[in-house]
Amino acid sequence: MERDQAEELRALQDTLYFIGGKWRVPVINSLCNGNRRFREIERSIPGITTRMLSKELKDMEMNKLVTRMVYNDTPVLVEYEPTPYCRTFGKIIQEMINWGRDHRKKVIQKK
Amino acid sequence: MERDQAEELRALQDTLYFIGGKWRVPVINSLCNGNRRFREIERSIPGITTRMLSKELKDMEMNKLVTRMVYNDTPVLVEYEPTPYCRTFGKIIQEMINWGRDHRKKVIQKK
């Protein structure tokens, strides 16, 4: 029981570390929604800057969450594809969306 | 579909905003695990400082996530009780624990 709690906390903190900053989860979500091109992803997340998206995608590529594919059509075409592993995070995202929706309802009620 | 995606993103970002920093989720988790006293919660989350826990609990009290109860026994006894609303976050936490566990397995395999 002591043991369990410590192990659960570690797992929890690993996930939180993975989530990291402000943009990782929205980016994963955008990819899972089928957005593939850089500007397309950028547009799907109002507020994100080019710089942050670029950083995020690079980092995710390094961590095998996304595959960057370059097609040498002219003009150059770049596509980002979420890996199957990336998609395993989808369940948590769905829970987050649901909770956020209920939360908003609750906050609006209060007013 | 456009519409949906924007609404989902908002809900998602609300949840992420709620999660906020490094310690909110571990604190909720600790409370949901039955920890009630200040030092008890503190001990259950290695690495957290008194200051951060204090801030977190104050903030959570303001947002009705926790009830601070003072018993005027001598010495003064203080207990923090998670509200039912706080507990609704438990499902996400459980998903996070599960995902973190699998993630760790995967990372260890790689080495």
Added chain:
DNA sequence: GTTACCAGTATACTGGAGTATACCAGTTAA
């Protein structure tokens, strides 16, 4: 009488996440 618990507060500091803005080289459409 000193050590250790409780429930915190006070002060000072810093790294880096996130922002803002401008820019590049190439392509297409009006």
Added chain:
DNA sequence: TTAACTGGTATACTCCAGTATACTGGTAAC
């Protein structure tokens, strides 16, 4: 030919989340 798209990079700045450390006033055990 000028504007607007693509997929980004470069530079500079700011702010605050989180850290570190010390302290308080009361109780209790040794």
